[in-house]
Amino acid sequence: MSATPILQLRDTRVAYGAIEAVKGISLALAPGELVSLIGANGAGKTTTLNAIAGTLNTSGGEILYDGKSIDKLPAHKRLRQGLALVPEGRGIFTRLTVEENLRMGAYCRRDQDAVDADMERIFSMLPRVKERLQQVAGTLSGGEQQMVAIGRALLSRPRLLLLDEPSMGLAPLVVEKIFEVIRSVAADGVTILLVEQNANLALEFSSRAYVMESGCITLSGSGADLLADPKVRAAYLGE
Ligand code: ATP
Numbered sequence: 001m002s003a004t005p006i007l008q009l010r011d012t013r014v015a016y017g018a019i020e021a022v023k024g025i026s027l028a029l030a031p032g033e034l035v036s037l038i039g040a041n042g043a044g045k046t047t048t049l050n051a052i053a054g055t056l057n058t059s060g061g062e063i064l065y066d067g068k069s070i071d072k073l074p075a076h077k078r079l080r081q082g083l084a085l086v087p088e089g090r091g092i093f094t095r096l097t098v099e100e101n102l103r104m105g106a107y108c109r110r111d112q113d114a115v116d117a118d119m120e121r122i123f124s125m126l127p128r129v130k131e132r133l134q135q136v137a138g139t140l141s142g143g144e145q146q147m148v149a150i151g152r153a154l155l156s157r158p159r160l161l162l163l164d165e166p167s168m169g170l171a172p173l174v175v176e177k178i179f180e181v182i183r184s185v186a187a188d189g190v191t192i193l194l195v196e197q198n199a200n201l202a203l204e205f206s207s208r209a210y211v212m213e214s215g216c217i218t219l220s221g222s223g224a225d226l227l228a229d230p231k232v233r234a235a236y237l238g239e
Pocket residue numbers: 016019021039040041042043044045046047048197
């Protein structure tokens with residue numbers, strides 16, 4: 001990797017009390033890459049994303065963002081520096097309207113005109129969200145909630161977007177739509193780290209991927225190479 005990675009994990013560890021869920025992983029993302037992290041339930045993928053976002057503390061190793069250590073930086077400061085997480089389960093404020101949820105994403109911005117312009121851009125990408133602006137978010141379908149969660153993250157103007165299981169619980173056609181949106185966000189130059197249970201989809205979609213097992217990274221490579229790897233096919237693609 002020639003450019004300074006936008007994100008680098010060096011021997012990163014995360015523990016819940018005595019249980020180490022992430023056991024010293026290393027990975028790097030170049031600016032503009034779309035990389036996925038796949039693995040079985042309980043492998044430590046969500047824990048890894050939360051450690052990068054700062055909602056969980058690490059117990060060892062280092063996390064570098066733009067070449068600087070962010071281990072001591074609280075989550076809201078990471079967000080301000082362009083590091084946004086769309087959490088597993090979406091984290092929608094169910095009693096607030098769609099518009100209020102979206103504006104939460106911009107809470108630390110002072111450039112109101114630019115926020116309004118970004119809202120318009122998000123509406124052009126997510127017309128369904130625009131139609132439902134005044135609806136209480138808890139009454140949206142799962143796919144619509146996922147779109148609101150992505151729109152809210154985009155309103156913080158991220159440079160690195162962490163997506164945790166965006167396809168979870170959604171029908172195939174809705175998943176396709178969500179992935180179209182992710183593709184256009186990536187085309188805008190946002191670096192993306194995607195955690196996905198749907199390994200087939202993730203590998204087809206990403207330029208590179210890491211495979212995580214029991215808290216360790218066991219394989220990495222291009223999406224195409226991993227799709228062709230017999231171990232990956234046996235363990236994650238149901239063959
Ligand atoms: P999934 O797709 O099921 O969410 P995952 O790969 O994202 O799986 P994690 O959710 O990161 O895995 O969980 C990794 C390990 O850490 C699991 O063994 C899990 O039981 C454990 N774990 C996760 N959250 C906690 C917690 N709050 N307290 C204790 N252990 C936890």
